[in-house]
Amino acid sequence: MNNNKGLNNHNNSDRTRAFTIQKKQRKNDSISWIVGALILFFLNLMSLGRITIIGQFFDDVIFNLPFGWFKYFLYSLFFLLDFSIYFGIKFKPKKRFIAMVFLTWICLCWIISAILFIVAYHVKTQDFIVKDIWSSSILKDSLNSYLTNWKSNSIWGENSGTVWIADPSTYFTTWSGGGLIGTILAGIFAYTSIYVGLIFAILFFALDMIWIFTGDPFFFLKPKHKRKGKRLRILSLKNSQDINYHMKEAPKRERNGRGILNILNIQNDETFDERIILSSSKESDITIELPSFTRNYENNIYEEVNTDFYNDDFSNVNLENYNSNQNYKEEYARPAPTPPPNPNRIVDYNLDQKIQEARLQAENLVRKEHNYMPRRDKDYSYDSLPYDTKYGQVSTEQAREELAKETNITPFGANGKTLELVQSRNKKEIKFEEVKSGQITLDHFISETKKEKAEEKKMIEDYGDYTSPMQENVSRNILHSSASYQSANKVNQTMEVNKNKAVEKEQFVNHSYQLPPIDILKVHVVNLKDQEAITNSAKEKAESINETFKQFGVKASVKNMSIGPSVVKFEVQPEPGTKVNSITSLENDLKLALASQNVRIEAPIQGKAAVGIEIPNDKPEAVPMRGVIENTPIVKMGNKLLFAIGKTVTGELLFGELDKMPHLLVAGSTGSGKSVMINGIISSILMRAKPHEVKFLMIDPKKVELSVYSSIPHLLAPVISDMNIANNALKKVINEMERRYALFTTYGLKNIAGFNAKQKSDSTKLPYYVIIIDELADLMMTSNKKDVEDSIMRLTQLSRAAGIHLIVATQRPSTDVITGVIKSNIPVRLAFSVASSIDSRTILDSNGAEKLIGKGDLLYTIPGSTSLVRAQGAYISDDEIEKLVKHCSSQQQQIFDSEFLKTEVEEPSYTVNLGAGQDAMFDEIKDYVIRTQKASTSLIQRKFNIGYNRAARIIDELEESGIIGPQNGSKPRDVYIQNEDVY
Missing domain, CATH: 3.40.50.300 (P-loop containing nucleotide triphosphate hydrolases)
Structure with a gap:
């Protein structure tokens, strides 16, 4: 009997998990999440502290008006969300869990407001007026009273404070209670009287709690044999910091297995690749992934081969008890048979019991070197007749096995056996990092489940009468003829795809490849003296431009200038009534005034009501590659x-x-x-x-x-x-x-x-x-x-x-x-x-x-x-x-x-037909076309004094021979053969 001390036993199947904590290495959050969380943090902080008029507005309208006292719960929720994003914690709640939280919140707002109705009736306060236990206008009166009280304590009230700091009396509103939501619900049910309304609120809250704890709000109203439901359970999985931690050294606290909170302490050398963890988190209502967990299952999954194995001396390997008829290849990985399962066992997994059984099984494997059941010997009743050999009267197969024993070293290892066999006989320690058959990781399980559901949904939509491959194999075996069997899946396929080209290829991936560091590129050093000289020169050029405009009577002047690495761009602002053409027409005059041939005028500048004049710098400045790459925009990283x-x-x-x-x-x-x-x-x-x-x-x-x-x-x-x-x-x-x-x-x-x-x-x-x-x-x-x-x-x-x-x-x-x-x-x-x-x-x-x-x-x-x-x-x-x-x-x-x-080269098509002319003048005209790189019917007529029909026929022959291209409208024909290709 397993020792279950310190762990909760959950044998009942009436519960689901509220959330699962997965501690694993995660990638850094994207910049959009970080910026969004930062904005949410500052807005939350400003609203909570009512800092500035913006914070007061958010606190009054978004938080205090609808939720009242419970706005602090919403503040806490937002802060929790902020810190979760900062520390890489990821939440994956289910709709059922969100519904539970939302309904509980609404019920609490309702109860608080219903209680305030009763208190206001007895106190007779002017801040929140409830005159009678019941009245026909109680909903209207309560809403008016609530909104009046809210307005007097908000930024629209008399004591609202300054624009930067709110008045201390507005931080907490006594009669806000459950907010506008709770006031509306309490006012509606107050038509039955304020006391009965409170009873209704408590009743709904009780049904909500029954739903959370049992999975069915009407659990206790049903007979015992029909009481089924999946209750809320919070599962916490965490690493144990003690390396020598053992299952039996868990905390001695033990409960009856009926609680919500269940804690599983996982050792640091364990991962989520066990059945127990999979079954625990498979139906979790919310998954919380923490970044502190380190995955170990990706490392050391397979044993590394000893490179000195073939250099060792295996002459003394003890193989006296080796049975040649026994299949060791399958035996060493075959565990002992397990007893038949109990037909009356509980279907749901006992999480604590399963993990302890896994640990105890691992301990037994370490203590016992052999825990295998040997296979029976092969039946040699149909073997060949025995022969007289040096080993006695044995069959040919037995003689070969005896010979293999005597061989000291073979290409396959020691004594004719494989490397894996010798390692299996000498192995003293079993590594727990190996993934046994039937076990997968948690991430792989979740991704595979989602993928299977999506594929099944798509398969149902695309294929009406889809037949699985297993069913097809069974059908072929029954018919004993795969050639005459027609697959049912091929009938429903309507997509026409060239399957010969839709070939998936795998490429080599080097995960250890490191990108080049930025230090490979040189650091740019800015020369301040050159910068100052360029700035002074740009100012002088701006004055020259203004002086040129004055000389020619153009009402325009330089308003701004941008100094680039090699060019200075001046922004010229014309006065009203000045034509742009009057500025562009002075291009040559500006070249003369600035003593530069490379003057470019942009009229107008894109997005600006100005004309740009670009002039080269006296000393162009190089732009190093490192200075650009280091400042790559974050959104394009x-x-x-x-x-x-x-x-x-x-x-x-x-x-x-x-x-x-x-x-x-x-x-x-x-x-x-x-x-x-x-x-x-x-x-x-x-x-x-x-x-x-x-x-x-x-x-x-x-x-x-x-x-x-x-x-x-x-x-x-x-x-x-x-x-x-x-x-x-x-x-x-x-x-x-x-x-x-x-x-x-x-x-x-x-x-x-x-x-x-x-x-x-x-x-x-x-x-x-x-x-x-x-x-x-x-x-x-x-x-x-x-x-x-x-x-x-x-x-x-x-x-x-x-x-x-x-x-x-x-x-x-x-x-x-x-x-x-x-x-x-x-x-x-x-x-x-x-x-x-x-x-x-x-x-x-x-x-x-x-x-x-x-x-x-x-x-x-x-x-x-x-x-x-x-x-x-x-x-x-x-x-x-x-x-x-x-x-x-x-x-x-x-x-x-x-x-x-593959270096096959396609020869040009013209090499075959260079001399394939029918007309007597074909070769002469062909040489002329290649030499001049021109070809047209009228040109051939003029140069060779021939008629139109003959010239057109020769042009067609040149096109068929691949020497010239087809007719392209009014453009001349292309000549495909160059001079160097022929001569």
């Missing part, structure tokens, strides 16, 4: 695709979110800072994302720009420099995009965020893909331009929801590189200094980039807006990049995607 752009002219930090763009076009001339920006984007993502969260595919035609990142573990494939392989890689990215959409369709989801939220394991989550093309012009020229453009078009149009994003960079912003198809699908662009306004319009659809000063000076189109923002790009040095790459490479080895390692 969790975004893995957030990257630093730089600092605006007004001094504000500028960030980009690649998942919201969702693609980026970076263009600029040589030396303008385009490559530095690409390095900054990659470095920003490496500082925030692990290899299983973000994957890169880098295409580098120059072979020098992105080669520094060739060793990072975030790569899908090695850095690609062959443009034919690059085109093939883009098509494989399209295949991955289609696979992801097939998965989303199968799960009924819309995007990668929803899919990853449904996954429990990091290995099944989908990583973000970032495709970086460093030089689009080279890719267009050396590969099949039409295929590349089609691949980029399809990715930019469809890949956002799949978590695939493109960053396209080019230093030749011409229309044959940045085509209209590409521009229409990449709305977010970064433009650096370019040579002409035509290039600026090609990139930004507006002028301005030709006036940038270079070295990181850029124009950025804000997502969802047509306005341009001028900024200085963040700078990261080569040394910082090398340190960052070295850190990432040391954390994890590279694991490339097998699909991207």
Whole structure:
């Protein structure tokens, strides 16, 4: 018989648990919860202390008016909620528990107000008037009296105090009682007289208590055999601080098992992975998760293999009693049989008894080395005939087993037996951290239960006559033919999904991977002398601008100026009646007055009634990457695709979110800072994302720009420099995009965020893909331009929801590189200094980039807006990049995607048909078209003096051969073959 001293015995099944305390490590609360709790704390404190007019208003209207005296209970509840959020305590109440608390609160307000009705009747006070025991207007009179008393003690009363501090007499209102709620209930039932109304209040309160303690408000009105209900029980699970704590040393206090509070002391080395804890908290009315509990079940679940095992000498291993016919592999994990269960046992778990039995069983396992029942020997009645061997007349199988005994060391361990067998025979200690079969953790149990309920509900809605796999297996066994058996589930499936593409893949997850520390990046030191010199120079330029306006009679002046890292922006305020054109027409005159060619006028400034004039600084200041990353907005901390752009002219930090763009076009001339920006984007993502969260595919035609990142573990494939392989890689990215959409369709989801939220394991989550093309012009020229453009078009149009994003960079912003198809699908662009306004319009659809000063000076189109923002790009040095790459490479080895390692190259289609012309002049005209990169029917007619029909037929042959593209409206045809491809 088990010793149950110190623990409560709860054998009755008429109770439920009010709350369960789970002590476990929790993640930090989000900033929104912390800020909300902080705001609630200060408002609660101001209301309780009636500090300022705001606190007095909240205390009078929100707390005192409806609840009266019980406002202090609400204050306590709010303070408890605040401290719970601060310390990471999480409440999960059930609706039944909330209903109990709310009904109890209402009943208490009612009782207090009913008592005050009787007291006011006998005292005859003027603060709360109750004239008679019963009257036809008692509800109206009591409400008027209550509201008059409340108003006189509120901020609208005569003694309300000052705006900052309330009058001391208003802190506690004697006749507020149960508040407006209690007054209304007491007034309604006072129509039966004030005494009978009090009796009704007490009766309802008694029914509420019976409901809490028995689970049925009419428990005592029913016969004994029908008295069933689930009473409220508060279960407290806590750690025992004493390491030598033992079950029999629990507190000696013992009760009859009928109380509400039940305390279970759990040792520090125990976790919530036992049946007893699961059955206790499964039906809890409220769950309170505390952050103090440390999970131990994730550590040391499996024994570590001794690396010196194969170096040991097992010649003296005692195997004299070894029976070759006995299956030790299954025996050592087979416990002794348990007696049959009692058919009259109580169904509900006895929590205290179960946990003590588990401890006693663990003690028996430690004291006894062997507690197993041996298996019976195998039946060799059907074995082969015995032969005469050196072991006697034994069968072939027995001879092999005897030979295995004599073998000292084999590839499988000592004496032909496995490593696990020898460890099981020599094992002296049983580790309790091992999770035995049939046991799961509490968190896993709760999540699995919720998941099963959701899946069952969805299955019932989607499939009317669903047949379980077990039923199908039974049907197949009965029919003895799986080929002729038709599954009932396939009839009801109406969703058409390409199952060949909806393939789930698992990726390697390195949980020990550490993100690069911020110390890798250099600290920026501000030079105060340079700052002062720039400020003085800006003031002088402002005076020059004002003087220029006076000379030309323009009524406008500089009202404000913003000093940026490389540019000073002056805000010019025109006087009423002054045209904006009169200011913009002075652009050349301002260049002369300021002695600068790079003057940019913004008329007007977005969101302001002013004209902006931007002038470069005499000494441009670099914007270090660390200074931008360190000041990342808190609300964007969790975004893995957030990257630093730089600092605006007004001094504000500028960030980009690649998942919201969702693609980026970076263009600029040589030396303008385009490559530095690409390095900054990659470095920003490496500082925030692990290899299983973000994957890169880098295409580098120059072979020098992105080669520094060739060793990072975030790569899908090695850095690609062959443009034919690059085109093939883009098509494989399209295949991955289609696979992801097939998965989303199968799960009924819309995007990668929803899919990853449904996954429990990091290995099944989908990583973000970032495709970086460093030089689009080279890719267009050396590969099949039409295929590349089609691949980029399809990715930019469809890949956002799949978590695939493109960053396209080019230093030749011409229309044959940045085509209209590409521009229409990449709305977010970064433009650096370019040579002409035509290039600026090609990139930004507006002028301005030709006036940038270079070295990181850029124009950025804000997502969802047509306005341009001028900024200085963040700078990261080569040394910082090398340190960052070295850190990432040391954390994890590279694991490339097998699909991207296939190096098949698609040959251009024109190689087959270069000489496939029918007309005698086909070859001559083909050479001319390739040499001049022009093709049209009228051009062929003029150059070769042929008719329209013949020229049109040759143009069609060139198109069929893949040399030129199809007709594109009024635009000239594209020539796919370059000179270097043929000669």
